[in-house]
Amino acid sequence: MMSLIDLENVGFQADGQTILKDISFSVEEQEIVTITGASGSGKSTLVRILSTLQSRTSGTITYKGKSIDDYDPIQYRREVSYCFQQPSLFGDTVKDNLQFPYDIRNQAFDVKRAQEALTAVDLNSNYLDKAITELSGGERQRVAMLRNVMFYPQVLIMDEVTAGLDEDNKQIIHKMMTRFNQNDHITLIIITHDQDEMDHAKRLITIENGQLKGDERRE
Amino acid sequence: MNSSSLQISNTSLILAAGLVLIALYIGYREKLGIDRDMIIGVLRAIVQLYIVGYLLKYVIKVDNIFLTVVLMLIIIFNAGYNAMKRSQGIPNTLWISIGAIFISTGVTVGAMVLTHALKFIPAQMIPITGMMASQSMVAIGLCYRNLNTNFHDERQQVLEKLSLGGNIKQSSMHILRESIKTGMQPTVDSTKTMGIVTLPGMMSGLIFAGIDPVYAIEYQIMITFMLLAATSLGSVMAVYWSYKGFYNREDQLVLPTSAPKKKHH
CATH class of the missing domain: 1.10.1220 (Arc Repressor Mutant)
Incomplete structure (x- = not known):
């Protein structure tokens, strides 16, 4: 069966330094892949390359059997969406953020859908008009993640989205991830340092000094 | 007089x-x-x-038309060259600046000539071109500086917008608006304080030369309108033409840098 994403000998060099070397693995449809590694190991670079925000310097990456270079970057990024660690929110209100995905598609903002999305992540529907400056760290992260799924992507890459959050907020984010994967059929690529997330990972990929050191599947 | x-x-x-x-x-x-x-x-x-x-x-x-046009073009080229020097590595800014200043000056001066508010004679065309081109130059220089600062400071926000599937224009729009506003701000500010804080050079010059102050003011009002139009046109064109230099062909954010690269030992 053809994998959703295939990486073959992916490498990245910058200013004469090797950041990533010969990374190869595949991601199946609706899989949850957890990637871990020490700070500076190259995992954020890897997911930025996967989300085409950066270009690899060697190797090949295919998505749905076609090289990612052959996709229109905008269409690809709408299918393979990347959520940043400590995201910055746009504009003034929560609405400004949830409306952005509609604006870029020239579609009218679906207020009902946005309110439902907010309540599903334990935020009140009237949060839509809440100023982003009044949000807690956990609330900011939830709003940022909702931006990525207002239009369901095929793949959602999450870069340490629970870092710095308290246990309650982590649980809410974990529930969001489970729902995205099981109900909305989104393939998840999760970057984490969190021991609990690593322990519960169904598949754990370890990156060390820019190289793939482990790819463990657990059932 | x-x-x-x-x-x-x-x-x-x-x-x-x-x-x-x-x-x-x-x-x-x-x-x-x-x-x-x-x-x-x-x-x-x-x-x-x-x-x-x-x-x-x-x-x-x-009083030769050809010579007048040549001088006007020299002014525009110099203004474009000086605006480019503020771009700190943004690609193609020499031609972008010259183009933006040429059009902004051409449209404003051309409109005034066509309406017979100004005559196409060197005594009027050269100073007016200088005024429009220099104001446009300052505005465009400010736009470039603002683009550089904001693309650096708000890099993550731009990347997030790109990662959500925004095109380069949608992902940069907040920076473009801010930069155009910054470029126009000095002209808008000086318009607001005109007559209260500043007595503009042209108006002062006419009064100096013995022209009726009311007539000098009418001329100044016309110049003020022209300056507003020239700076807004120049800023909009320079910003919309130059922001693409912050991206590569893969729609990835590539920040230009005029600073020398660090040496690796």
């Missing part, structure tokens, strides 16, 4: 030059370290202004 009141003798000029000594003395006493720059600046100003004075005298005397 009472032109006799405008006569200035060489003695008066020499006496005025004595005022520079005050500035030099302050610079020396306060150890500002700008004495050399000040002397060079004064000498350059004298030489440049005399050259321009004699050149303008000749061009106005011969």
